Amino acid sequence: MLKIKILKxxxxxxxxxxxxxxxxxxxxxAAQPDFSGAWTTYRGNGGAGAFTAPAxxxxxxxxxxxxxxxxxxxxxGTNYGAGNACVGSxxxxxMLGSGGYPMEILQRPDQxxxxxxxxxxxxxxxxxxxxxxxxxxxxxxxxxxxAHWEGDRLxxxxxxxKTQVDSRYPHSNETTIREEYYFDKPxxxxxxxxxxxxxxxxxxxxxxxxxxxxxxxxxxxxxxxSYECSEPKWLDEMEGLYxxxxxxxxxx
Amino acid sequence: MKIxxxxxxxxxxxxxxxxxxxAHHSAAQFDFRNTVVVEGKVMETRFANPHLKxxxxxxxxxxxxxxxxFEGHSRNNMLRQGLxxxxxxxxxxxxxxxxxxTNGEDGGYVTAIRTPDGTEIGQVTSAD
Numbered sequence: 001m002l003k004i005k006i007l008k009x010x011x012x013x014x015x016x017x018x019x020x021x022x023x024x025x026x027x028x029x030a031a032q033p034d035f036s037g038a039w040t041t042y043r044g045n046g047g048a049g050a051f052t053a054p055a056x057x058x059x060x061x062x063x064x065x066x067x068x069x070x071x072x073x074x075x076x077g078t079n080y081g082a083g084n085a086c087v088g089s090x091x092x093x094x095m096l097g098s099g100g101y102p103m104e105i106l107q108r109p110d111q112x113x114x115x116x117x118x119x120x121x122x123x124x125x126x127x128x129x130x131x132x133x134x135x136x137x138x139x140x141x142x143x144x145x146x147a148h149w150e151g152d153r154l155x156x157x158x159x160x161x162k163t164q165v166d167s168r169y170p171h172s173n174e175t176t177i178r179e180e181y182y183f184d185k186p187x188x189x190x191x192x193x194x195x196x197x198x199x200x201x202x203x204x205x206x207x208x209x210x211x212x213x214x215x216x217x218x219x220x221x222x223x224x225x226s227y228e229c230s231e232p233k234w235l236d237e238m239e240g241l242y243x244x245x246x247x248x249x250x251x252x
Numbered sequence: 253m254k255i256x257x258x259x260x261x262x263x264x265x266x267x268x269x270x271x272x273x274x275a276h277h278s279a280a281q282f283d284f285r286n287t288v289v290v291e292g293k294v295m296e297t298r299f300a301n302p303h304l305k306x307x308x309x310x311x312x313x314x315x316x317x318x319x320x321x322f323e324g325h326s327r328n329n330m331l332r333q334g335l336x337x338x339x340x341x342x343x344x345x346x347x348x349x350x351x352x353x354t355n356g357e358d359g360g361y362v363t364a365i366r367t368p369d370g371t372e373i374g375q376v377t378s379a380d
Contacts, residue, residue: 077280083302101328117328225328227301235298 031152033183035112035194038224040102042215045188054096054198054212064170064205071165082166086229088121090141091158092177092200093168095123096214103216104224112147112154117224125156134159139173154181172204184215192218282351282361289376290360291347294340295319299327304362306348315358322350324362333374339367349376 060068075081082089089098094116101117112125123142126132131146143161147154156179163173177200184195194216201209235251242249292308304324311317324330340346346367350360364374 079281086302225331227326227328229301232298232300232303232305 032149032154033152034107035105035154035181036107037192038102038104038219039194039216040219041100042193042217044217054214056210056212058169058200058210059207060170061205061207064172064202067165067205068170071170075166083119086119086233087166088116088119088141090164090167091123091143091161092171092198094121094142095179095196095198096212097168101227102219102224115224117227119229120227143175143177152182155179156181169200169210170205171200171202174204175200175202175206177201187217191220194218279361281354283354284351284361287349287351287363288360289347289349290320290322291345292320294342294344294346296342297340299330299335299337301326301328304330306362308346308348310358318358320358322348322360322362324348324350324365330365330373334371335365335373339369339371339373340365344368347376349374 083099088094095114098116098121099118103117104113104115106113106115110126110128110130112127114123114125115121116123121142123145125145125147127147127149132144134144134146137144137160139160139162141162141164143158145156145158147156149155156177158177158179159175161171161173161175161177164171177198180197182195184193186193196214197211198214199209199211200206238251239249290308290310292310294306295309296305296307298305303326304322306322306324307319308322309317310320325333327335344367346365348362348366349364350362352360364372364376366372366376
């Protein structure tokens with residue numbers, strides 16, 4: 001009798017769990033939007049000249065202010081800078097600005113690729129089984145990002161960031177960033193608008209979490225281009241070699 | 253060739269909004285408040301990212317004839333403003349609007365180009 005009771009409970013439990021899981025999969029699958037496409041900086045309904053930059057400024061701690069001041073004393077008014085060295089922005093600058101260039105999102109169930117045109121900077125956002133333990137990865141300028149869906153919103157958590165003073169948003173390696181992606185109200189002509197609420201938390205360099213919202217609008221008439229930033233430097237080096245050897249360089 | 257000096261009363265906001273110059277290096281070396289038009293013969297071009305490289309043969313009364321190297325917007329930004337690969341070539345005479353060097357030396361940052369057939373990428377004829 002006891003065996004039958006246990007079997008009945010197990011079967012009932014299994015069926016309940018299966019039904020629950022199926023409901024969840026269906027609910028999530030039905031609600032998940034596809035963010036794939038080319039996106040440019042949000043200009044709203046104001047036309048090409050309009051520009052809406054993310055609002056707000058982070059409140060930096062004295063440690064951060066000192067680090068930024070030191071960096072600026074070395075680089076201000078010079079050609080030294082991450083961008084000029086063909087180094088990508090890193091989070092959160094890549095997501096909040098990226099030099100005003102567009103970005104492309106390629107979405108599949110277990111991973112989102114965000115390709116920022118400037119410097120062809122790529123972020124990988126891992127979902128589900130592809131998401132690893134961030135602690136197992138080396139720090140990067142864009143950190144390590146994992147995500148999950150909450151209804152029709154994609155929640156992205158980023159950690160393993162490097163300490164960065166060459167960023168529009170200086171931060172320590174203790175920083176974590178939460179982004180919440182969703183489709184916002186479309187423009188009057190129906191153009192899709194993608195938005196992300198971003199919160200950056202840094203116990204060392206921020207007095208309080210910095211929160212802002214970034215918006216993009218779909219690029220209906222164009223696509224994201226290549227951006228081979230370091231090629232000119234290589235061509236200059238080649239040209240120097242050829243000149244020194246008295247040869248004419250044929251490469252373009 | 254002649255160099256025409258034009259004073260801007262307003263900052264080139266529209267240009268700067270689309271130009272990532274400040275993202276790549278300091279813009280302090282260029283005077284964006286006092287842009288000028290330069291006419292000359294194209295000696296070398298490199299349409300590249302992050303910046304355009306343009307060498308032109310320019311003549312003026314003060315310094316005579318010489319080759320001047322300019323830089324400008326990224327290839328991607330200029331393409332989006334309407335620049336096409338074959339609009340001008342080495343040997344063509346073109347006009348460019350530049351933010352000159354703040355130290356007065358030759359060179360500057362190209363913000364607009366007028367091609368041999370009169371097509372303007374950005375605003376050369378009148379200030380942005």
